[in-house]
Amino acid sequence: MTDRAPRAPVDLAVTTRDVKARVRRVIGNLERIERQKGPLFSDPRGVWLDVTLSIHKLEAATAQLKRARWP
DSSP states (O other): OOOOOOOOOOOHHHHHHHHHHHHHHHHHHHHHHHTOOSSSOSOHHHHHHHHHHHHHHHHHHHHHHHHHHOO
């Protein structure tokens, strides 16, 4: 069995603040999509990319929080 090097200390307050800011930005992007008035999206490809990027950003924020909290 190999020994792991000790983990670097993580400032949970800073990490949590960063994750909350990321989530706020993602929610803002999704709210912008929701506010579109037309019955059809003017740029469906752009909307799909925004939603897909939002998913990736949320996954990255979750991974950052997980790394900070669990070994």
